[in-house]
Amino acid sequence: MEILREKQLTVILLIERLEKLTNRKVKLELPLTIEEGEGQLSESDLDILRQFINYCLDNLKIKKIPVIELTIHREEDTTTGGYYPDENFIVTYTKNRHIIDVCRSIGHELMHADQVENDRLDVDGEDSAECPSEIEATVFAAKMMREFSKKHPEIYKEEE
Ligand SMILES: [Zn+2]
Numbered sequence: 001m002e003i004l005r006e007k008q009l010t011v012i013l014l015i016e017r018l019e020k021l022t023n024r025k026v027k028l029e030l031p032l033t034i035e036e037g038e039g040q041l042s043e044s045d046l047d048i049l050r051q052f053i054n055y056c057l058d059n060l061k062i063k064k065i066p067v068i069e070l071t072i073h074r075e076e077d078t079t080t081g082g083y084y085p086d087e088n089f090i091v092t093y094t095k096n097r098h099i100i101d102v103c104r105s106i107g108h109e110l111m112h113a114d115q116v117e118n119d120r121l122d123v124d125g126e127d128s129a130e131c132p133s134e135i136e137a138t139v140f141a142a143k144m145m146r147e148f149s150k151k152h153p154e155i156y157k158e159e160e
């Protein structure tokens with residue numbers, strides 16, 4: 001897993017250089033790591049998730065797209081996921097979670113990545129629900145979810 005992450009980060013750095021040299025945005029596959037195993041999202045849900053991530057990215061100003069890992073192993077100190085600014089890394093727990101919850105989590109963490117890149121994250125490691133960065137991330141994720149689900153009503157199919 002560690003080696004894979006390093007490789008992905010190397011690819012991101014190379015893309016950045018290429019973008020600088022050509023002065024163009026390079027669109028590539030998302031840097032998504034999917035841990036295989038029982039309880040992981042289905043292929044059709046993964047497809048929705050990829051579209052949702054791209055939708056969020058279209059609404060953010062992130063240049064360095066974080067590496068996103070979908071894990072089915074919950075570590076002691078993680079709840080449903082988090083963003084690690086030093087590594088520009090998002091981890092989200094997906095085991096037996098509904099696609100809507102996973103999308104919302106990732107939308108939230110992507111906003112944190114945007115806040116870090118644009119120097120306006122005001123939490124110091126702590127996740128206080130009332131600080132402006134947290135509110136902004138939560139509001140953003142809800143807004144993205146609302147807009148996206150209008151275009152993709154199939155996202156709600158399993159929740160009935
Ligand atoms: Zn947060």
